[in-house]
Amino acid sequence: AQSVAQPEDQVNVAEGNPLTVKCTYSVSGNPYLFWYVQYPNRGLQFLLKYITGDNLVKGSYGFEAEFNKSQTSFHLKKPSALVSDSALYFCALYSSASKIIFGSGTRLSIRP
Amino acid sequence: DADVTQTPRNRITKTGKRIMLECSQTKGHDRMYWYRQDPGLGLQLIYYSFDVKDINKGEISDGYSVSRQAQAKFSLSLESAIPNQTALYFCATSDLGQNHYGYTFGSGTRLTVV
Numbered sequence: 001a002q003s004v005a006q007p008e009d010q011v012n013v014a015e016g017n018p019l020t021v022k023c024t025y026s027v028s029g030n031p032y033l034f035w036y037v038q039y040p041n042r043g044l045q046f047l048l049k050y051i052t053g054d055n056l057v058k059g060s061y062g063f064e065a066e067f068n069k070s071q072t073s074f075h076l077k078k079p080s081a082l083v084s085d086s087a088l089y090f091c092a093l094y095s096s097a098s099k100i101i102f103g104s105g106t107r108l109s110i111r112p
Numbered sequence: 113d114a115d116v117t118q119t120p121r122n123r124i125t126k127t128g129k130r131i132m133l134e135c136s137q138t139k140g141h142d143r144m145y146w147y148r149q150d151p152g153l154g155l156q157l158i159y160y161s162f163d164v165k166d167i168n169k170g171e172i173s174d175g176y177s178v179s180r181q182a183q184a185k186f187s188l189s190l191e192s193a194i195p196n197q198t199a200l201y202f203c204a205t206s207d208l209g210q211n212h213y214g215y216t217f218g219s220g221t222r223l224t225v226v
Binding site: 009034036041042043044045046049090098099100102103104105 | 152154214
């Protein structure tokens with residue numbers, strides 16, 4: 001069965017420090033993976049995607065994600081966190097049934 | 113104007129009432145989706161449509177129905193609302209463009225059933 005998991009409900013980071021939001025997946029075949037961000041009272045916004053190619057994917061707002069096939073992971077990273085990065089982050093997997101499966105979300109909180 | 117517009121933005125309704133949530137898009141995408149968001153559960157797929165004549169149930173379709181009136185419009189109905197349908201509802205669209213497969217989301221409808 002295809003699935004995506006975000007093991008942390010919340011991640012707390014000090015401003016200026018690097019951040020990582022974890023995601024693991026399960027799929028038969030090649031994965032198509034996404035990260036979305038949700039700010040309060042807003043819909044989800046696309047951050048980045050991995051389809052094929054380079055394992056390090058760069059996206060919006062200085063975020064990047066590292067695809068690791070052996071560990072079936074797709075962790076979201078940023079070298080230096082900003083308070084404005086505080087939001088809800090969703091990892092997602094494109095399924096064979098032409099739908100996207102979302103993780104449960106990780107709330108990222110950046111303290112000044 | 114937003115690419116994907118949902119109306120209303122907020123709605124409070126009583127148990128047993130019928131309510132319709134509307135979604136329209138200017139992306140020209142064929143595929144449209146309705147998701148429900150509950151805290152700690154992520155997004156759960158209610159219904160999806162690949163074109164006007166194609167409607168499919170998602171994970172949690174019980175208690176909901178949909179109508180694809182045109183390529184650009186996809187409505188979600190709660191025939192008889194119940195309190196556990198209180199949630200944030202999102203409409204999304206996608207195309208089948210090569211190397212894309214991502215979604216464009218509306219801003220959501222916050223529904224409260226009392």
